[in-house]
Amino acid sequence: MESERRNSNDSRMQGFRPSLRAVVLIIALLWVVVVTLYGLLKPISNGCVMTYMYPTYIPISTAEGVLSAKYGLYLYHEGWRNIDFKEHLKNLKGVPVLFIPGNGGSYKQARSSFLPLSLVLVRSLAAESERAYQGGALEHTFYREAYLTSEEGGNADVNDFQLPNQYANRLDWFSVDLEGEHSAMDGRILEEHTEYVVYAIHRILDQYKESYDAREREGAAITSSLPKSVILIGHSMGGFVARAATVHPHLRKSTVETILTLSSPHQSPPVALQPSLGHYYESINQEWRQGYDVQTTQTGEYVSSPKLSHVVIVSISGGYNDYQVRSKLESLDGIVPPTHGFMIGSTSMKNVWLSMEHQAICWCNQLVVQVSHTLLSLIDSRRGQPLSDTQKRLAILSKMLRSGIQQSFKWRSQLFWSTRVPFKDVKYTAVSQDHTFSDCPSSVHWSDDVPERDLYIQKKTVNILAMDGRRRWLDILELGSNGKSHFIFVTNLAPCSGVRVHLWPQKGNLPSDLPAGKSILEVTSKMVQIPAGQAPRQIEPASQTEQASPSALLHLGPEEMHGFRYLTISVAPHTTISGSPPTTSMAIGQFFNPDEGEIEFSPISMLSSRHFHEDIFFKEDHPLAFNLSFAINLGLLPVTFSLKTTSCGVKGSGLLDEGRDMDNTKLCKQRCFPPVAFAWDPTSGLHIFPNLYSETLVVDSSPALWTSTGAEKTVVLLLLFIFLIPLQLDPHCSYKASLAVSVTKAASRYLLLYCPKMFSFNVAVLFFALMRQAHERPIPSILKAVETNLRIPFPFLPLAVVPILFCLFFSFITSQPFPPFCSFIIVSITCYLLSNGFIILLILVSELVFYVAAYLHVSMKRRLVDCLIDCRWELRKGNFFFLFLQWFMNLSSRFFSLKVNSWPQLSISIYSLTASLRSNVRKTEVDDRSEGNCSSQQVTSQPGSPSKENRPSYSQAQEDIFHQRHGLLVLHLVAALMFGPSLVSWLQRIGMHKSFPRFLDSLLCICMILHGIFSSESLVNSSLPFPRILGQEMSLSFIYLIAGIYCYLCGLNMVPYKAMYAMGAVSIISFTSTVVQVWTGAPRDRGKWKPHRQ
Secondary structure, eight states: OHHHHHHHHHHHTGGGOOOHHHHHHHHHHHHHHHHHHHHHHSOOOOOOOOOOOOEEEEEOOOOSSHHHHHOEEEEEEEOSSOOOHHHHHHTOOSEEEEEEOOTTOOSGGGGSSSOOHHHHHHHHHHHHHHHHHHHOSOOOOOSOOOOOOTTTTOOHHHHTOOOOSSOSSOEEEEEEEOTTOOGGGOHHHHHHHHHHHHHHHHHHHHHHHHHHHHHHHTTOOOOSOOOOOOEEEEETHHHHHHHHHHTOTTSOTTSOOEEEEESOOOSSOTTOOSHHHHHHHHHHHHHHHHHTSOEEOTTOOEEEOOTTTTOEEEEEEOOTTOOSSOHHHHOOTTTSOTTSEEEEEGGGBTTTOOOOOTTGGGTOHHHHHHHHHHHHHTBOTTTSSBOOOHHHHHHHHHHHHBOSSOSSOBTTTBOTTOOOSOOOEEOOOOSSSOSTTOSSOTTSOOOOOOSOOEEEEOSSEEEEOSOBOOEEEEEHHHHTOTTOOEEEEEESSOBTTTEEEEEESSSSOOOTTOOGGGOEEEOGGGOEEOOOOSOOOBSSTTSOBOOOOOOEEEEEOHHHHTTOOEEEEEEOBGGGOSSOOOSSOOEEEEEEOGGGGEEEEOHHHHHHTTTSOOEEEEOTTOOSEEEEEESSOTTTSOEEEEEEEEEOSOTTTTSSOTTOHHHHHHHHHHHSOOOEEEEEETTTEEEEEOSOSEEEEOOOOOOSOTTOOOOSOOOSTTOSSOEEEEEEOOTTSEEEEEEEEOHHHHHHHHHHHHHHHHHHHHHHHHHHHHHHHHHSSSOOOHHHHHHHTTOTTTTHHHHHHHHHHHHHHHHHHTTOOOOOHHHHHHHHHHHHHHHHHHHHHHHHHHHHHHHHHHHHHHHHHHHHHHHHHHTTOOGGGGGHHHHHHHHHHHHHHHHHHTTTTTOHHHHTTHHHHHHHHHHHHHHHHHHHHHTTTTGGGTOOOOTTOOOTTTHHHHHHHHHHHHHHHHHHHHHHHHHHHHTHHHHHHHHHTTTTOOOOOOHHHHHHHHHHHHHHHHOOHHHHHSBOSSOOBTTBOOBHHHHHHHHHHHHHHHHHTTOGGGHHHHHHHHHHHHHHHHHHHHHHTOOOOTTSOOOOOO
């Protein structure tokens, strides 16, 4: 008896004992989650400056309607004085700009102390745009500007278009109040926001017409024309709403021509879990793709120009610090052609150069100021309204937002700081050494009272430490020999006003009849602006400050210096510079060979750097530019790169104590340029790290996805491409660099990048486990089924690798670019293992809850039975509590099932929850009876209970029922978690507006409930009434296998919401099979005990 009781207890707890591999997966999952939460909650110093404003909101009257009753439209006014709202509306003459808030953004919360992020953004933009209009255009600089390439429709007329010196009109900022609804969580809410934005656009244009007519009736002078379009600015989901409104069928033609989005997901939702939300995204993106196609008939005859040919859109990304919306989602690739839009990261945005969180982009003053001036620059000086020419608007957006640095790194063919813009051929027309041949404006004039102007440099490196008004001559043929044919120049002096660079065909005075091919070329305009970093601090009073960061960079290749003998660098006298020059002026130039500065970090060195630090020494007279190649993508494996100045040419000079490193470091910071790093990423573009003494190098890249391409050369492991970072160092200083992989940063980025993939993998893991349950007899527990599928090599490799090979084969037959093979497989398998860990953890938690509930139920029932026996009640009344509890759970299940159209997220797991709980209670009772607990009380058996010889089989049957229903419960719990964000959005709307979910979501939830009801043991044991495949009957295990592979492929394609389609399909098959069994009279054993044959 004791051994039987021990065996029974061991059998009962068998499904509650995870294996070692399951424990390892759970620990790995929890560690990644904890590290990710720590990284998200840790404050980030982004360098942004706060924007201040004095807001006033003027309501715009709207027509009666369902949407207008919920939402509102307001006009923003900057100023602290009270104004007459009607008079202010009557004097509307500016350019209308409509701001669309994102997820949870609302205007009305402005009166409370908790401001929504979207509101902060519209207030910041409106306030800064008013200050920009009053203060005038930005001061013109002479750095190289960004130009449209030939792929973007650039030509000489478009690129030569000049930015305005003063703004012709102000901006009128409107904002929609969307009641703070969570549009990122529900497709129906997103559609309603789109419809109201379309109405708001029409209402804004009608308001201008009303104001125009009111002024005309009063006889007021009318100097401006009526606006015909509205500029749309969207933050987060508001950017997608702006695009959806542009292609809405009810929108008037050409009422939207310019769209600017800030941290807006365009490719897919940030968390694409709801089918209706993903479907709405796909439909809008498809309309945008078709909107740029020429309209033709079926015979190919021309009908009209593309519907969106007049629309220009720019997407601004927050960079690697924006963990809510990643740069890959903000990309416009495949949606908008390069001739009508582009994406730019804030890290490469002119005058910004910062990466910022999803929240900080709402108030970062550097970005807000640049965006405000950009929008004002779009206004035509003749009409007072935005330019109608599409290419001119795109050219202005490119010049104002992009920097002169190339967005892609091509070291061999064209260096990142090179340009294809032709030089200006300016002849030398005077015999004096005056700068009359310069392409700098004549207003920037230097004095000529410096006695000695020319210096002749004999070294390959030229160092300028003061604004002495002299000109340095460098012999290109002599200094550029021995392969050092490239010239790089870095300075913190402004071009034209501080420094000028020329190419000379010969030295000395030139004749006035010089041929056109032998002109003196001004190359100052080729200098590109780079971020100067923080202002230098003064070490002590009346002492020299630290060296200012470089602000300009120039590169000349051998093809650009071909035909010229000399290169001159002219520095302005200190007294002729307007404004405040740098406290410590500096410039460094060098002839160098790019191959000498190449350093490659192998995968082994990167992975081992966490435990074994390897120092790299850059000695004095090193190359100015280093090309650091990282074999593993820094978007997936960030590294902490530390750089320390070891010497600066002062050793042995007696200027300081050799043993005092602190004094050495201070003096070197006065003499050496702060290092600057440039990082390129094909997804997010350019990243710049100024003052690189200790920095974690990370980019917002998404490698190892199905949509990623492996066109660039790779090395090994998780490599998507060889990552290149040119590093600018002062050649007069020596440095010691160390590299260490940031494991916490890597784990945090891994979960953020591939979390949508793991959502779909969770469903795939459960379908594979249900397949195992439907195939084996007796039915194993869901935990054992998951652990069995993790056995290496079989069945783990077929389940985890075959879908990956299938997607690669699909890419081959469809002629799509291949993702990088090794990194794609390793990342996908890692995500699959973490998903197994999550499912195992969910199973253990649910089993613990069931065991506790069953133990409490049986204990309470024993006490009740003992009490009834003592009181000499009939034994059949002892089941009253259990019968009442069972009746109550059945009633609750029916009640919540009726609510499927209102709350689908809650109802999909109700039936499985109650059924599993009843099965577990029954299973526990049977185990207790088999131990003889009930016989000790001399209780008479109830009718229908199993006999003594059949009790083991009956116990096994109950365990099979529990295991099967437990697997269905876990599947439904995962489905409920995927619908969780939608539940939040709908609970927010209770009492505000009665609205129902989309039909697709409700249908899928109903199918999930039918799956839990009709997936009985008889259906598992029987074949399905479908045609045979290869002579074999189709069983439910085969259906689960196909569904699991489909969910796996959905995860590889980063569309987890499509996994719900597989759940719905399996549910329909189960329901149909049950109906066919009933119709044909096949036996159904649901709810009855049947002993299994041994």
